[in-house]
Amino acid sequence: MKIHIEALHFTCIIGILEHERQNEQKVIIDVTIEYDFEDNVFINYAEVAEFIKTDMQNKKFLLIEDALHDLSRDLKNKFSKINTLYLKITKPSILPDCKVSVSNITNFQS
Numbered sequence: 688m689k690i691h692i693e694a695l696h697f698t699c700i701i702g703i704l705e706h707e708r709q710n711e712q713k714v715i716i717d718v719t720i721e722y723d724f725e726d727n728v729f730i731n732y733a734e735v736a737e738f739i740k741t742d743m744q745n746k747k748f749l750l751i752e753d754a755l756h757d758l759s760r761d762l763k764n765k766f767s768k769i770n771t772l773y774l775k776i777t778k779p780s781i782l783p784d785c786k787v788s789v790s791n792i793t794n795f796q797s
Contacts, residue, residue: 688724690732693717697740700747701754701778713780714743717790721771730766738765751776751789759793770796
């Protein structure tokens with residue numbers, strides 16, 4: 688099965704610039720989770736969305752890359768059935784003429 692969470696948006700502290708450390712900014716998260724669905728054993732997408740939001744807001748990351756790395760690890764620890772995880776973090780307001788994103792795919796299968 689695949690879960691897709693698209694355009695999850697909220698504000699948090701993320702960035703290395705002084706104003707980014709002092710003022711929350713909007714981020715947009717896109718997630719795809721692949722997992723093996725078995726008789727009523729599933730991953731609750733609402734829990735995933737809330738976990739991402741809370742984790743990002745509590746940790747106040749410097750780099751998007753650090754956020755992707757930590758969030759991938761934390762999601763796997765919380766939702767152990769994840770086989771493959773695609774994460775994309777977008778900062779839509781950091782540059783005046785574009786959106787900036789960083790993404791990764793983590794395969795947890797052996």
